[in-house]
Structures are given as C-alpha cells and as structure tokens.
Amino acid sequence: METKKKRQMVCPVQMAGLLDNRLRRLIQNPKKLLEPYIQDGMTILDVGCGPGFFSIEMAKMLTHTGKVIAADLQEGMLDIVKRKILGTELEARIELHKCAEDKIGISEKVDFVIAFYMVHEVSNQESLFRELKSILKPNGKIYIIEPKFHVSKNSFEKMKDKTTELGFQIAETPKFVFSRAVVLTIN
Template sequence: MKQHVCNARLAFAMYHSFRKHIQDPAAILGEYVMPGATVIDLGCGPGYFTIPIALLTGASGTVFAVDVQEGMLRKMEERAVQAGVRTRIRPVLCTSGDIAVREPSDFVLSFWMAHEVPDRAALFSQIVAVMKPDARYLLVEPKFHVRKKRYGRIINEAVAAGLKPLQEVPVPLSRAMLFGV
C-alpha cells in the first residue's frame, strides 16, 4: 500500500519557534512522562517532542524515537546533541508496518502520525504489546487533516486493537485521546 508521509525537507516547519506558543511539549506531556520512564515517540519527525520528553525523563530515562524516514531521525539526533540529551535517546528506523520497538514502556506518543499509517490495526496492536499494565498512550491527530468522522474511525480501530479510551485531552489544533490497556 502506498503511504503518504510528511516530507523530511519540511521538518523545519515542525520545529518553528512559533509552535512552542501553540503546542508547548512540557505543558502537553508533563503529567504523563515521569523521571526514569521508558517512552516511545512514534513518528518522532525532527524531534519536536522527543527532546522535551528526554528532558522530562531525565538521565535515568530512555526515549525510543521512531520514524520511517532516516532524514527525520538525523535531524532529531542533531537537535538531541545540541540539547545535551542524545544519550537518553535511541533512534529507531522502522517500517510502515512495524514500529520495531519491543521494549515494555510507560508512555507512548503518536503526535500527528497515525493518519499517515496504512495499517493502523497493526500499529495499535504493536502499541498494546509494548505498553506496561499501567502505561498510557496519547494519540494526537491534526484537526485540519483528520475530520471528526475519520477521527472517530481511528478511535474505533484503536479500541478494536485492545486500547481503552480514558479521556479526551485538550491539545491545540488537534483531536487527542488518552488510552490505557
């Protein structure tokens, strides 16, 4: 199946400083990411969330930064080095059908990513498989790309894979749901 992914050459747009005023990573993720946690950032792109997550986990935490595009991972790594958190981050080049991480995790994030994945049933099953019993998964989709109906279908696919919707989360410009297992 042909997959449309966000172009790595447009990565700067995902890192533009004005985004921090609209989507502050620490404000969005602060209550879910604890020091020492193992976190998976699925579709990490150039690391807009990866690096703040690594700051939240601290030196004892591990962040798997997963993307299908090597160019995105390279940009993420450059920024991680600049921020002094590179050693906490494990870059993972995955395929569109396999997240390629098997580590039991405390928190999984997919920010504006799931709508780009052709086989979401597989994606959500793989997320369930890596979640520790009390782990949380935050699914965030862009409001302008993913209309209400399509978002509803994505939530249904997540539920069918075994994810339990816990609460809607207010994220600017987005539709977002917090899941447990």
C-alpha cells in the same frame, strides 16, 4: 507502487523546519502538553518523531533516569534529531530507531507512547495499534493527537472505536488546539 503512495502520505524531511519552530512551541508547547504524563524512569516511545520536537523535550523531563525512543520511518528525520542532541546530555537519554514501512519494530516495553499527527499517515492502523499494545507496559498510556485539518471528527471516532475493539480503554479526551486527542490505556 503502494510504497510510493505510503511515502507520499508521510511528511517529507524537507518540511522538518516547519515541524520545529517558535510559533509551534507557542501553540503546541511540549512541556505543557506532556508534563502530566512524564515521570523520571519511564521508557517513552515517540512514534513518528520527525525532527524531535517532542522527543527532546520529553528527554529533558527525564532528569535522572529513563529514556525516549525516537522512532521514525525516515532516516533523514532521525539524522536531524541526532545532530540536535550530539554532544549533549540528551544523547544518553534518546535512542534513535528507524521503523520499517509496516512496523515500528521495537521489542522493549514502554510506559508511554506519543503519536502526534502521524496515525492518519499509517495505512494499516489496526496493525499499528496491535503492535503498540504488545509493547505497552501495564498501566502504560498512548497519547494520540491528530490534526483537525486532516482527520475529520467521524474518522477520529472510528479510529477510537477500533482501539477499543482491540482492548484499549479511553482514559481521557484532552482538548488541544486545532487537534483531536485521546489518551488510551489497556483494559
């Protein structure tokens, strides 16, 4: 019963087209949003990657070395990313990873994590943050962006408080249209 409840909270594969379109690119431009954080050679985790809106753009920013781990709970979302990158140079820079219901499940250390509009979908956020902390390299960053229409200011503040209790430090609180955002590092 609980599994059904969790799955209902996750944006369904049928909505993937709404997550990757021209209007969204104007409002939530991946290059503008992420370029200050991405450097060649990085290992990047896009947790809850959906149809690859950010994964593909970050992989393009890695011009010589590095990779993006596009992780999602839904095989259908990963299939969409796979179709988009099939036969392109991005295929070598994007690693697809299916998460378990309650765990990302990667052991590789990463330099940067983006969690875009997905933390509110996770039932055990403390567990998520503990796992992210365990895979983040020293000086690594986690960029969390949550939608104002799903996450109240109070809920977002509680989430930030939980991250600091777990040993994260707030590096920045970027302003982002229709959203609440924070960039975390490890203390």
